[in-house]
Amino acid sequence: MTDHTLTNGQAAPARAPRAWPRRSALILAGLAVVFAVAVLAGARYGLLMLIGLGFGMVLEGLRFGFAGPWRAVILRRDPSATLAQLLSIGLVALAAFPLLAGNGGELVGAHAPVGFAMVGGAFVFGAAMQVVLGCGSGTLVNAGSGNPVGLLALPFFAIGSFFGADHLLWWTSLGTAPIVVLQGVSGLAITLGALAAVAALLIARGPRGAWRLPPRLIAAAVLLAALAVAHLAVAGQPWGVVYGLGLWAAKGAVALGADLSGSAFWGTAQHAAQLQSSVLTDVTSLTNIGIILGAFGIAAWRGGLAQRLPDLPMRAWIAAAIAGLLLGYSSRLAFGCNVGALFSGISTGSLHGWAWFAAAFAGSVLGVRLRGPLGLEART
Template sequence: MSNTVQYDDVRGPWGRVLTRGALVIGALIAIVLVAALAGPRFGLMLAIGLGLGMTLEGLRFGFAGPWRAMILRRDPAGILAQLLSIGIVAIVAIPLLQSHSGELVGAEAPVGLAMIGGAFVFGAAMQLVLGCGSGTLINAGSGNPVGLLTLPFFAIGSFFGAYSLVWWTDLGSLPIIVLRGGQGLAITLALLVAVAAFLLWRAAPGTRRIPGRLIVAALILAALAIGNLLVAGQPWGVVYGLGLWVAKGAVGAGADLSGSAFWSTPGNAARVGDSVLTDYTSLTNFGLIAGAFVIANWRAGGLSARMPTLPARAWVATVIAGLLLGFSSRLAFGCNVGAFFSGISTGSLHGWVWFAAAFAGAWVGVGLRPHLGLEPRT
């Protein structure tokens, strides 16, 4: 999906000024409207989401791409930046969760057969579309046709994965294991350092440094993720909001979700009935899309349309991968953000298991791309 068509900027200097002014004003109006309609905290959550989206798109910080770079070229820079950001969040989040257990919750989940399998499938599928949960939202917001096609199927898959989640977890899971307190933080940081050291050991010559833009992005993302935890009382996540949108649409169309042990629980049923502007994950997801849109239009070339020339089987694979991304991420209790980034940074053991399983899946996904027509065979 590397073939792109970049349209020339025909706006002229004043046109760019007007466009950028409109983008800033539009973003501010959206934040104020959400704050007025739902409350200041929800307006702030949208602002955090916008910051996340602008950082990811503007500084080209991602998850799927860096994993691919390590697999194909032994370039660990992107993953090292991810580990740096996770470590910074952990230094703040793990002690906060220990001291404010009644107010804040971590991204905690059990390790089980479905969780491991879901993470593996997710890792493979994200390499097929070159986007994880946040990456799909960013790609869609920046005008990437593959991202725009993947996003609705990702949401549908998330809804159905959640619908059947309890059945899958009943196949077998360990109790939730969380690393807490000073000892838990020390173990988390030691594991992050160990993974970083291994990546540096395996790195190709000339790739053993993190570019400055990725360091800046890691710091900003860490600050915003901590802000997400403090404002929402929960870590940054993506997948739940996507499934919730489909659940709301299904109920609006007359569907009965009482047959789902997940969607019929009081908390989830209430969210389905409440305004989407009061769901923290939805607001940050909206912000991711809008933030990427702002940056894509801010650039000198304006919004770019990436037009990959792909065979029919590649587009079919994209649709299927989108469904698998949503379904598998629900079984795995999150994507690169909710399980890997937030899971590890809030001390949940499942984040580490997710990382290992998803990276193994990514290796498979990278190998599948040429066979599905998603890139030329070498």
């Protein structure tokens, strides 16, 4: 994300006389991208690009994230932004549970099994996302807004996701429970009750008045929830990030001459077909591209691209690359990142979303302690 510390947490003030041509151009460019995708690939894909742009604009524009808020809980017991995450997940669940119940064939949830590799993957993801201060969506937002650590992590994230998917069946063979899905009114009540319980725990551990959310975070939570529900209705599946990144690396491998027909993952009919299809027809690719472009647009809108790049030691860049690789690989074993597993898993009733939450938070406790020794604290 754009670093706002120089402006006391406020967006950079508009320079009205010089800003409007740039901002008009940004709006036109965004609309042109949506229109082009709709014309070239189809109306659904144009709409998904628009939703992706919305995700990126909300995440960057309202400074809504996942890694930073967890870090605030761990280091300062400040729960406000994590409470906003829980609020957003709860709002999506309120819509997603009845939608999935009434339209089971057309819509699917982010349902996956809990297993040894799943829990271990979530733990590693939680640690790695604290190292680069960027989760699945956060890495995209950071890259789009010109954060060099996020930009470096992104291609390694994609490569890790590619290999993680390729090895997924071996990892799941180590021990995987049946998929457990909370459904119906009782499932929704349990989900909302569990979200409320986590929120109550965070508030009880936090400073006085910690339950009061700033309007910015409430707006972000509501907008993100609205976009996630729209995504479910348009795509037929919940918001995700990781698959698309792995697909990009898989396409790169094929371009370099790799034969993936023998892959236990990329060689299966569905994924082999996706490799032969345009990324403009892949749901998560479209929203990923939209997130990067949306974050870029907001950073350019604010003048945030004029920020100077940080001076980090070499070990920090190496750590960012390795963390990116781990983010991609581990998120495949965990059946998703903070978006596909935590946000979409919990909001569509999957038990693996809760297991991911617990394991990734434990990993984050480790990860926040790694940033300093790895030379990444100098940038904050």
